[in-house]
Amino acid sequence: MLAIGYKQASPELHDKALSLINIAKPTPAGRDLLVKVSAVSVNPVDTKIRRTAEPDADEFKILGWDAVGIVEETGSDCDLFKPGDRVYYAGDISRPGSNAEFQLVDERIVGHAPSTLTDAEAAAIPLTALTAWELLFSRLEVPAKTTDKVLLIVGGAGGVGSMVTQLAKQLTSLTIVSTASREETVEWAKRLGADHVINHHKPLAEELERIGITQVDYVASLTHTDTHFSSLIDILKPQGKLGLIDDPQSLDVTALKKKSISLHWEFMYTRSLFNTEDIAQQHHILNRVARLLDDKTLQTTLGEHLGSICVENLIQAHKILESHKARGKLVLEGFEDARR
Numbered sequence: 001m002l003a004i005g006y007k008q009a010s011p012e013l014h015d016k017a018l019s020l021i022n023i024a025k026p027t028p029a030g031r032d033l034l035v036k037v038s039a040v041s042v043n044p045v046d047t048k049i050r051r052t053a054e055p056d057a058d059e060f061k062i063l064g065w066d067a068v069g070i071v072e073e074t075g076s077d078c079d080l081f082k083p084g085d086r087v088y089y090a091g092d093i094s095r096p097g098s099n100a101e102f103q104l105v106d107e108r109i110v111g112h113a114p115s116t117l118t119d120a121e122a123a124a125i126p127l128t129a130l131t132a133w134e135l136l137f138s139r140l141e142v143p144a145k146t147t148d149k150v151l152l153i154v155g156g157a158g159g160v161g162s163m164v165t166q167l168a169k170q171l172t173s174l175t176i177v178s179t180a181s182r183e184e185t186v187e188w189a190k191r192l193g194a195d196h197v198i199n200h201h202k203p204l205a206e207e208l209e210r211i212g213i214t215q216v217d218y219v220a221s222l223t224h225t226d227t228h229f230s231s232l233i234d235i236l237k238p239q240g241k242l243g244l245i246d247d248p249q250s251l252d253v254t255a256l257k258k259k260s261i262s263l264h265w266e267f268m269y270t271r272s273l274f275n276t277e278d279i280a281q282q283h284h285i286l287n288r289v290a291r292l293l294d295d296k297t298l299q300t301t302l303g304e305h306l307g308s309i310c311v312e313n314l315i316q317a318h319k320i321l322e323s324h325k326a327r328g329k330l331v332l333e334g335f336e337d338a339r340r
Helices: 044-052 119-123 127-141 159-171 181-192 204-211 223-237 253-259 270-274 281-294 311-322
Strands: 001-007 021-023 033-044 067-074 086-089 103-106 110-112 152-154 175-179 197-198 216-221 236-244 260-263 302-305 330-335
Touching: 033 086, 033 119, 033 311, 044 311, 067 103, 067 119, 086 281, 110 281, 119 181, 119 302, 119 330, 127 159, 127 260, 127 281, 152 159, 152 223, 159 175, 159 270, 175 204, 197 204, 204 223, 216 223, 223 236, 223 253, 236 253, 253 260, 270 281, 311 330
Parallel strands: 152 175, 152 216, 175 197, 216 236, 236 260, 302 330
Antiparallel strands: 001 021, 033 067, 033 103, 033 330, 067 086, 086 110
């Protein structure tokens, strides 16, 4: 089968950073599904791993942690899916990724794909939906009914921010303040449900004051947490909650003590990495999100369709992500051009 990967990490992106390879088609066992991949999306985690993670000796590293496809075969212990089912998932960071014609994935982290969305539209969803859901409801423990509480989303126009905004708007009563700095990203955040949009290149306290808000109850910090950390502490209410998903080099968490601010780190791959007792929660979350998409409560966050799954288009996706100018999700679909 065809796959796209690399033998050497590339801190600097170049045209040879990824290669087309031909490898053996895997065989499912246990609770694994063998999925024929139809469409994928590209996430910041792909670029981070490409820059830093060296494959094992003489092995290829296959990236990709979002996919939509058809179950071709199931392992002997599978009971959630059958061959022919259309599925979507974000996969397991410790296993080969979705930039391949076929992929093995544990059925407990897979959902039935939303029936009203195209493959490309559905591929934009899994990683960001799981991250956003777990951040809001598992880490920050936002209740469904909230009165006079404010959520600040730092980086609200990106992939995860787009899903945090929608979930908070549709499933809670929070006032949602998003940050964005360009005209198109401001409009994107508003369209997805942000009540206010402020500029993260300006002092956050001043920007909040401009819209009549002095402090917030929750912060979902999705990017540049180290840059904004002291400001976020200042604008959080005493006993507020700070959630983050990025990788700051260091944080002085002692600064949280005076206000008894709690810190919550969300990493969507924790459940699959450690095979946690509640690993199947991701199956249930993806099924719930699919229903919300099918009944139009949520909408796809597909930002740009870059064409087929091939080296050239994947390189382009990495370039866009590393420019920090992506709006929504970048999606690729089909391996036809890769065969040429």
